[in-house]
Amino acid sequence: MRAAVMYGAGDVRFEERPAPRIVQPTDAVIRISATCICGSDLWSYRGINQIKEPTPFGHEYCGVVEEVGSAVTSVKRGQFVIGSFFASDNTCQHCQAGYQSSCQHRELVGGAQAPLLRVPLADGTLVALPEVPPSELIPSLLALSDVMGTGWFAAEAASVKPGATVAVVGDGAVGLLAVLSARQLGAARVIAVSRNPSRQKLAREFGATDILPERGDEAVARIKELTKGIGADSVLECVGTQESLMQAIQSTRPGGSIGYVGVPHGVALDGQQLFYALVRLHGGPAPVRRYLPNLIDLVVSGKINPGKVFDLTLPLDQVAEGYRAMDQRRAIKTLLRP
Amino acid sequence: MRAAVMYGAGDVRFEERPAPRIVQPTDAVIRISATCICGSDLWSYRGINQIKEPTPFGHEYCGVVEEVGSAVTSVKRGQFVIGSFFASDNTCQHCQAGYQSSCQHRELVGGAQAPLLRVPLADGTLVALPEVPPSELIPSLLALSDVMGTGWFAAEAASVKPGATVAVVGDGAVGLLAVLSARQLGAARVIAVSRNPSRQKLAREFGATDILPERGDEAVARIKELTKGIGADSVLECVGTQESLMQAIQSTRPGGSIGYVGVPHGVALDGQQLFYALVRLHGGPAPVRRYLPNLIDLVVSGKINPGKVFDLTLPLDQVAEGYRAMDQRRAIKTLLRP
Numbered sequence: 001m002r003a004a005v006m007y008g009a010g011d012v013r014f015e016e017r018p019a020p021r022i023v024q025p026t027d028a029v030i031r032i033s034a035t036c037i038c039g040s041d042l043w044s045y046r047g048i049n050q051i052k053e054p055t056p057f058g059h060e061y062c063g064v065v066e067e068v069g070s071a072v073t074s075v076k077r078g079q080f081v082i083g084s085f086f087a088s089d090n091t092c093q094h095c096q097a098g099y100q101s102s103c104q105h106r107e108l109v110g111g112a113q114a115p116l117l118r119v120p121l122a123d124g125t126l127v128a129l130p131e132v133p134p135s136e137l138i139p140s141l142l143a144l145s146d147v148m149g150t151g152w153f154a155a156e157a158a159s160v161k162p163g164a165t166v167a168v169v170g171d172g173a174v175g176l177l178a179v180l181s182a183r184q185l186g187a188a189r190v191i192a193v194s195r196n197p198s199r200q201k202l203a204r205e206f207g208a209t210d211i212l213p214e215r216g217d218e219a220v221a222r223i224k225e226l227t228k229g230i231g232a233d234s235v236l237e238c239v240g241t242q243e244s245l246m247q248a249i250q251s252t253r254p255g256g257s258i259g260y261v262g263v264p265h266g267v268a269l270d271g272q273q274l275f276y277a278l279v280r281l282h283g284g285p286a287p288v289r290r291y292l293p294n295l296i297d298l299v300v301s302g303k304i305n306p307g308k309v310f311d312l313t314l315p316l317d318q319v320a321e322g323y324r325a326m327d328q329r330r331a332i333k334t335l336l337r338p
Numbered sequence: 339m340r341a342a343v344m345y346g347a348g349d350v351r352f353e354e355r356p357a358p359r360i361v362q363p364t365d366a367v368i369r370i371s372a373t374c375i376c377g378s379d380l381w382s383y384r385g386i387n388q389i390k391e392p393t394p395f396g397h398e399y400c401g402v403v404e405e406v407g408s409a410v411t412s413v414k415r416g417q418f419v420i421g422s423f424f425a426s427d428n429t430c431q432h433c434q435a436g437y438q439s440s441c442q443h444r445e446l447v448g449g450a451q452a453p454l455l456r457v458p459l460a461d462g463t464l465v466a467l468p469e470v471p472p473s474e475l476i477p478s479l480l481a482l483s484d485v486m487g488t489g490w491f492a493a494e495a496a497s498v499k500p501g502a503t504v505a506v507v508g509d510g511a512v513g514l515l516a517v518l519s520a521r522q523l524g525a526a527r528v529i530a531v532s533r534n535p536s537r538q539k540l541a542r543e544f545g546a547t548d549i550l551p552e553r554g555d556e557a558v559a560r561i562k563e564l565t566k567g568i569g570a571d572s573v574l575e576c577v578g579t580q581e582s583l584m585q586a587i588q589s590t591r592p593g594g595s596i597g598y599v600g601v602p603h604g605v606a607l608d609g610q611q612l613f614y615a616l617v618r619l620h621g622g623p624a625p626v627r628r629y630l631p632n633l634i635d636l637v638v639s640g641k642i643n644p645g646k647v648f649d650l651t652l653p654l655d656q657v658a659e660g661y662r663a664m665d666q667r668r669a670i671k672t673l674l675r676p
Contacts, residue, residue: 099616281612282619
């Protein structure tokens with residue numbers, strides 16, 4: 001098969017790779033219906049994360065089960081499934097506590113930008129739909145594999161409550177879906193920070209009530225102004241830089257909560273600054289598996305349409321252009337069809 | 339009057355000072371029944387916090403109202419009162435949200451190691467008892483002014499739930515009272531870290547179920563071992579160093595909570611380490627005022643006896659010896675009687 005391989009900064013190739021096969025009896029191999037490029041893939045594409053050897057890329061996927069290992073009992077050939085970027089057994093104590101991204105047997109799923117994908121721990125990782133969904137639902141279902149679940153985790157980690165005032169830092173796909181998640185959890189006011197017209201428009205469609213074009217300290221000042229000097233009840237940090245985290249901390253009221261889901265790069269939090277801010281901090285790799293059943297229901301019933309974040313769709317063999325478009329911020333998020 | 343003044347590292351003097359008087363109409367002046375020395379006072383005594391000019395010290399107090407300003411309505415001359423180290427109006431939005439230590443009009447109370455003390459914002463800050471308590475209750479009531487409320491906040495910030503497994507980092511007075519607080523909130527297992535026999539004994543009296551003499555990484559390994567590799571549900575960090583915070587982060591299970599109340603000194607938290615730990619972090623200057631009514635009830639009804647942390651009682655004029663004893667860890671906490 002032909003699949004995406006990252007060779008180094010700015011160098012993604014679509015080339016011949018061995019097709020994945022069952023390695024462990026708990027594996028499944030699925031035929032990808034759609035995959036996509038993650039904001040976190042750009043850390044490598046931009047050379048911020050080093051690529052040591054050519055690496056198959058992609059960790060977001062949905063598709064039809066092609067084959068299962070001998071120990072797999074809960075999914076079978078022909079079913080349409082979605083899974084998270086972390087394979088998890090869904091039975092260990094961390095999984096049972098809802099933290100499948102810390103599963104004691106977790107494995108990173110890699111190489112999803114391909115027609116076929118091996119998924120370890122298939123019983124714990126994959127959630128099957130009752131039937132193969134219509135094609136117009138595929139983008140929204142694909143979004144549940146990472147970006148929507150991550151936005152949802154940001155909102156839950158920031159304890160978004162009905163009636164709350166929420167600010168979202170970051171206008172990438174996760175930030176936009178964090179807006180949607182905050183509204184789904186009942187936020188009365190959602191302040192999004194963006195100066196990009198197409199992202200502003202999508203933020204409004206997802207329920208943002210206020211859009212700020214300011215950045216950094218100026219954005220903090222505006223959020224304080226909009227909240228009469230108090231600060232937001234919940235701030236959803238979806239970038240992962242020192243500036244974005246500081247912006248989140250300074251925008252939150254004492255006793256308020258920050259959910260942070262952007263993988264931190266070069267971030268060091270000053271202990272005293274955090275201490276005197278009196279904020280709550282929770283975040284990390286989203287336990288996407290926890291949210292899949294509920295989010296699948298919301299998509300299938302038409303209550304949410306997170307697939308709107310895909311503003312560029314390409315055939316998989318144009319994956320390199322997909323990376324370029326996101327790197328240059330011409331696209332929010334690229335969907336790839338094998 | 340004569341009162342304690344810090345001149346610099348290791349230099350506390352008991353000397354003549356002007357008696358405090360009403361400055362604002364919202365002030366009260368109280369006659370101190372007992373005061374004490376805080377672990378945080380030692381940061382200055384040890385030269386870690388710089389003293390720029392001779393400074394009256396002490397911020398923990400209880401006593402009898404001597405005089406009130408013309409605007410004070412809720413406390414009156416002759417009443418026995420307790421207040422927090424942060425004066426707060428108890429009416430602003432931060433106070434109403436339970437974060438009186440972030441009151442929009444907060445003022446640090448200073449100079450309590452004295453016979454008389456000016457307390458700003460008396461209506462918001464002071465809680466009066468129905469009658470002047472018997473002298474044997476004074477140590478426990480004094481403890482509510484900071485150290486007990488701070489331990490309680492550590493337990494609440496770490497979301498201690500009935501049945502939980504809790505670890506406490508730090509065997510100072512706050513750490514010991516964090517043990518007591520965790521048990522009051524229903525923790526089934528409380529692991530205290532201490533290698534000092536008298537502190538170990540007090541930790542057991544306050545309800546610790548396990549005492550570890552290990553430190554740092556070894557303590558983390560033991561806590562992991564005691565929790566079958568999972569980590570504690572809640573960790574109460576009561577020191578404020580890089581090592582103690584890292585110990586807390588590494589001892590907590592994914593999705594578990596850390597309450598940190600030791601003022602951080604030289605602490606920088608690595609963003610990625612925190613991210614992948616998936617812990618919840620909350621802490622800061624304790625909103626002691628929030629807890630005063632409940633904690634006064636628990637003391638007066640004999641349910642808790644936090645005054646046990648005072649293992650040295652001195653007349654106020656021996657305040658310098660009180661600092662020395664705590665600095666040298668001969669005393670857990672020194673109570674001073676004017």
